[in-house]
Amino acid sequence: MSSVLNPQYSPENYATLLQTAEVQLINGCNKVIARLLLDSGSQKSFIRNDLKNALNLKPVRQETLLIYTFSNRKPLEKTFEVVNLTLTSRFPPFQSLNIEALVTDEITGAEIYSDSTPKLLRNLIPSGCQMADSFQKGPINILLSANFLVNSITGEPTKINKNLFRLPTLFGETLIGQLADPRKVKHASVSYISCTEVQNDWKRLWEVQTFLLGDESTRGYGTRNSLNDFGKEIKKENGRCEVPLQLKTNGIQEHLGSNFEVTEKRFILGFNKDELLFERYNLVMKKHKKQGVIEKCKEIEHLQNLEIPRYYYSPTSLININELQLHVFSDASPKSFGAVAYLRYKISDNNFNTRFVISKSRVAPIKKITLSRLEFMGAVVAARLVKYLKRIFKDINRIILWR
Numbered sequence: 001m002s003s004v005l006n007p008q009y010s011p012e013n014y015a016t017l018l019q020t021a022e023v024q025l026i027n028g029c030n031k032v033i034a035r036l037l038l039d040s041g042s043q044k045s046f047i048r049n050d051l052k053n054a055l056n057l058k059p060v061r062q063e064t065l066l067i068y069t070f071s072n073r074k075p076l077e078k079t080f081e082v083v084n085l086t087l088t089s090r091f092p093p094f095q096s097l098n099i100e101a102l103v104t105d106e107i108t109g110a111e112i113y114s115d116s117t118p119k120l121l122r123n124l125i126p127s128g129c130q131m132a133d134s135f136q137k138g139p140i141n142i143l144l145s146a147n148f149l150v151n152s153i154t155g156e157p158t159k160i161n162k163n164l165f166r167l168p169t170l171f172g173e174t175l176i177g178q179l180a181d182p183r184k185v186k187h188a189s190v191s192y193i194s195c196t197e198v199q200n201d202w203k204r205l206w207e208v209q210t211f212l213l214g215d216e217s218t219r220g221y222g223t224r225n226s227l228n229d230f231g232k233e234i235k236k237e238n239g240r241c242e243v244p245l246q247l248k249t250n251g252i253q254e255h256l257g258s259n260f261e262v263t264e265k266r267f268i269l270g271f272n273k274d275e276l277l278f279e280r281y282n283l284v285m286k287k288h289k290k291q292g293v294i295e296k297c298k299e300i301e302h303l304q305n306l307e308i309p310r311y312y313y314s315p316t317s318l319i320n321i322n323e324l325q326l327h328v329f330s331d332a333s334p335k336s337f338g339a340v341a342y343l344r345y346k347i348s349d350n351n352f353n354t355r356f357v358i359s360k361s362r363v364a365p366i367k368k369i370t371l372s373r374l375e376f377m378g379a380v381v382a383a384r385l386v387k388y389l390k391r392i393f394k395d396i397n398r399i400i401l402w403r
Contacts, residue, residue, distance in 0.1 A: 016178055017164070018112060020140070021132030021171040024088040027055040034141035035133070036087065037107070038149050038174065045145040047083065047101040057083040063102060080104065087142070087171070091130050095170040099148045107140045120179050124160055132172030312355045312393075313345050324395050326357075329402045330382035332374035335364050339382035341389060343396075360385060379403055 019038040024031065032054055044065070047057075059081040066075035080102035088096040118135050125131060144152065155168035157176075164177035271278035288294045313324070323346040330339040338361030344354050360381050364374060382401055390396065 017135075017175045019167065019174045019176050020112065021169060021174055022090060022134060023132075023142075023171050024090055024094075025051070025055055025085055026088065027057060027085070030055045033090070035112075035138055036142045036144055036171070037112075037140045038144045038152065038169070040146050040149055042143060042145040043147075045099055045101040045148060046104045046107055046143040047085065048107060048139075048141050049103050049105050051141045052081075052083055052103050055085070057085060059083055059103070060100070065102075087144075089132075089171045091172055097148060097152055097170055099144065101142065107143050112140060113137055121175070124164065124179075129166075130172045132169060132174045135175075312343050312357065313353070323397065324393075325398045325400060326386070326389060326393065326396045327354075327400050327402065328382045328385055330375070330378035331403070332371065332378040333364075334368075334371065334374070336361055337364065337374045337378035337381065338362060339378055339385050341382075341385050343393070357389065358385060375403065 021036045021038070022033055023036050025034055032051065034051055061082050062079055063082050064077060064079045067078050068075050082100055082102055084098070084100050086096050086098050088094055113135050121135060152169045152171070153167065154170060158166045160166055160175075160177075164175060164179060167174050167176060271281070285294070325344045326341060327344055328339055328341045331337070338359065340359040341357040342354050343357055344352055347353050362377070362381065379401075382403075386399055386401070390399075
């Protein structure tokens with residue numbers, strides 16, 4: 001069992017901290033404290049028009065830009081006033097940075113922080129740390145572009161926790177990352193099944209249900225019915241309880257039908273969603289059939305009679321138990337090495353059967369080594385396979401290693 005967190009993504013429960021700072025702006029007798037957003041993706045710096053008027057900044061020139069927005073494919077041409085200003089830290093030694101910025105009416109309309117953000121940071125920030133921002137709710141007045149951002153960073157980032165980092169700048173310590181409210185985060189317990197076979201069966205089950213979601217005959221058979229059916233077919237044998245997997249219970253098979261029906265429904269549902277795809281599929285299939293590339297498989301009816309033996313050997317098929325042999329082959333290349341094992345036994349005077357048992361391969365080390373050494377490593381893998389198989393197959397009379 002493990003504990004996981006499921007935070008509700010709302011401003012009250014979860015905050016994304018951008019790299020912001022509160023700086024002093026002084027122009028003559030005008031002095032203002034403004035919030036600055038450091039944006040490494042911006043090519044130009046911007047200042048709000050109301051802040052420019054409060055400082056009584058005079059334009060030094062005008063600049064025309066092409067503005068690309070998400071809603072318009074074509075850029076909008078717009079002319080901005082350009083002003084010079086100095087950003088000064090609120091802490092001694094009052095370091096400063098001279099920039100030029102374009103005047104705009106709005107930088108962002110979003111509220112960067114909520115009222116709960118300072119409380120959440122109280123226990124995370126080390127004592128004596130001079131934070132560049134108070135993290136109080138308020139607007140962004142200045143956007144600092146990448147070319148000035150580089151000059152404002154004074155050190156390396158420091159990790160506070162898994163999702164939060166501290167970065168020193170001219171204006172103080174800034175924070176970047178995500179911040180969750182532990183009082184409002186929900187906890188849940190989940191279990192993890194490591195059995196590959198079980199995982200594959202469950203994966204097939206949910207994939208089938210997803211594909212058949214739009215089908216009227218199976219729409220009512222969802223998670224609720226599936227959970228209700230679980231455990232109805234419990235069998236007790238020798239003091240043990242056996243419960244079949246969902247995919248193999250009678251209840252779900254009645255709704256899903258045969259494998260052919262399931263495949264056919266999935267195939268048709270895919271085309272129902274895209275008529276153009278269905279037309280293209282028909283054209284390609286007709287063209288290939290006319291050219292002789294594809295044809296109807298006449299032998300498909302005989303597939304039901306196909307049998308593939310899954311046993312290694314049957315004791316009744318052996319003429320002599322002393323004829324059971326284990327053959328292990330090893331080989332190597334510059335990229336990999338490995339080994340494979342087969343059983344060989346005599347079934348009549350001149351006939352022998354072979355069965356694949358196991359194989360094991362390894363990727364060659366990054367450090368380049370000789371091919372002879374790689375072949376020796378393949379032989380080591382083969383020897384380990386022999387040691388393992390000797391414990392399982394007690395009747396092996398002869399072991400032959402090939403290289």
